[in-house]
Amino acid sequence: MKNKIILLLFSTAFVTVSCEKPFLELDPQSTATANNFYKTTADITNAVTAAYAPLKGATMYHTNFTIMSELRSDNVEDQNPGAVAGRLFNIDRFLAGSDNTIFSESWLALYNGIARCNNTLAHLDVVTDARLRNQYEGEMRFLRALHYFNLVRFWGDVPLVLEPITTGEAKSIRRSPVKDVYTAIEDDLTKAASLLPATYTSVDKGRATAGAAKGLLGKVYLTEKKYQQAVTVLKELLPVGSNPYQYTLLPNIAEVFSVSNKLNAEVLFAVHYEKSISGQGHGVAEYTNRPIIDSNLLNAYEATDTRRDMLNTQPLDANTALIKKNYDTFDPTFRTLGNDYIILRYADVLLMYAEALNELAYSSDANSEQFAMLNAVRTRAKASLYTPAQLNSQQAFRDAVLHERRLELPFENSRWFDLIRTNTAEEALQNSALTKITIQPSQYLYPIPQSQIELIRDPSVLPQNPGY
Template sequence: MKIKYYIVAFASLLLTSCSDFLDLTPISEASSANYYKNTSDINSALSACYGSLQGTYQYGEYFISLMELRSDNVEDINPGGAAGMFYFIDNFTATSGNNVVRYAWKELYNQIYRCNNVLASIDVVTDAALKKQYEGEAMFLRALAYFNIVRLWGAAPLILKPVTAAEAKSYGRSAVADVYKAIEEDLEVASGMLTSAYDDDNLGRATSVAAKALLAKAYLTQQKWSAAATLLDNIVKDYSSKYGLQNTVADVFDVNQEMNKEILFAVRYSKSVLGEGHGYNDYFKDKSVIDSKLLASYGNTDDRKAMIEYKKVDANNNVIAKYYDTFDATTAKVGFDLPLLRWADVLLMCAEAHNEVAYENSESSKALSYLNLIRKRANAVEYKVTDLKDQSAFRKAVLEERRLEFPFELHRWFDLIRTDTAIEAMSKVGFTITKNDYLYPIPKTEVDLIDNPETFPQNPGYN
């Protein structure tokens, strides 16, 4: 049974649609105290924090454009759709008035707002074990939100407690290093509070391994190679009895095997429950164009190519096999989960980190072994050390392997940014970009509201 992200009616005080981040109207002291009375209230509020992930403005739609469409994996071929707001993301012409940018920012700060309220009221939970778990979950979800914010926009307001609307306006953009420090602190604490797994009734909640894997990704993004390598080695050592690679890539995405041993954290859906399913995003369908170079990069025996070939669902939907699902007869929705962290990611991050710490010219090197575990599972030809003769060659091989393993899982754009290879990669698909394009514009509504270029400047290239 899936953890349900239901937003229950009595929580509507918190969860009614807000305007942008700085326009949030926090609960008053009285309503906050009256609302969070017991463990059940905190659990419901946490469900709303998870529910933010499902929505249109995050992983339900807009993140697919911001994190995958932006990359070289897929191309938007509908410039007139939705007034071009997705097309402009794909073509690096989005302005600070783009609604994808605006509402993604808004919903991420709404998620942080919810998490902050949970953490501020956590003492109403009387069971010590549950209190620890709920606190860890809220910190994980807040860290995830800030990790997305800092990668999408760079410096950003860092709000770690409930604030009034007036107080919110006083927050400037905190330095990237400060945002990452807060992310690391949340995940370090959360990893010590959370359990390694849940029973079937709670599958989908954040676990200690998810917190550690996300922390490792934050280290990797900052090029903290030694810290990443050490943490990832410990993840493999401590969790390999519960987690690991599925036998085939197809098994990972089989809707009848969701939350399998490879999935560390996923955005969960349920097509049979009203409001918990979703439709097919156009970028998962044949209404977009998959990069021919990506398709050509798979070897003849590589099973992963079939996962991004189209499979017919019905007369109106040809979708990539990775996300194949049938529509529920009652809700007319599909319900496949969207994995955010999986064991294959841990292994490839581990290979990358160890290569960056020190390239090892050996068939028995840890980095090569982890890289080949991924290729072996895919029935791809395994690398020999003579194929990857130096650190640079190995680095390129890992980046390419990540592209082959994770297409349409919202990793590619961030991988190109953190490895500083986006300019070269995008030039191969016809786009001339600069490092200004590594970040999105701060929504114009935010810049205009603060009206202080010193504390709340627009990102370069968007003025």
């Protein structure tokens, strides 16, 4: 409870962002903040807790990231061009320009989160307990890596800032190449995995763990097509040998998302909400309320597949019906919801592991690890198991994993990134039962927010992405 109260205080008072300021200018980002705040271990403890706060807002996982990933993909679409000045519709239909405020909100929120991590990392020397100092460093490196992973996937080359900077310095930092950003992400996650504990006591559940760092690093390697590295790190999360992790597939997919079973054994990392605490719940997220889902996706589930029901809606009130994967009831006092937003879970790890193994070498052995991992996910879903006769080539197995990821992970901000990573976005958007859209490779990335372009006013420092 103490940590949750601290998070509330700091999410409203510690750092705020204005759209009129540079991408890393914070308020208060001042001499007083740096010199007067980070004085004691308690100050750092509060700052670490506050660094989780940006994840909870509508400008990240609760709303904007769903718009920028799920809505952008072939899973769901917007059919209301008049709502909110068309901002959502235009993202869905690949019409959005650099002036779309969803882009600027998310850009600023991500750099806000990075600045919190950088400021805290720069003052860790005040923590005298070595174990606690290592944990805090690991948490900040994990969060910073997560923010940069989202930035680089949404925008490509981005300013890479790994220490506190002034407003003036922010205006002169050029976009770093994608490969340099990924190097920084890998370094942060590798270090975080070595510093963080495997588990916490109940009071600290929800913080980043070594397993979360390794799982995210595996996804980073897979995105970079570093398949051997992905296999190596993801295998460390499997229940073999002296593995300290206790991740497992829950017997029923509904249990994974149940609000009475949050932070369960399948969850590596999630954005944690508490609706009964003022400011710690959330509203109804976009596209979980009666979403318009691609019928090809809905029809792809076998009759026995328990995952299909998770996309059915359940009434919340007279105006709202949420998909079951994101369902909760309103807190009677604050009228907020408290279901967590899962960023990484064990089923994703198994599918990533199967994919990476197949990319290294296809196996026709039904007992091979890659078939075992893929079929473990299908077994839990009560779907029929794949055989080597069905998946008789590397490409067939590759297609099956991508398909399985779509069935397993809808509305978990995975589909758009999977399509980009596998270079199948153009085909998928043409094959959708929703509005068919023709896109160009330049539209794999979003435009740099126009507010940032106008603020920097130097294309050699912050150039716009091609095509915008």
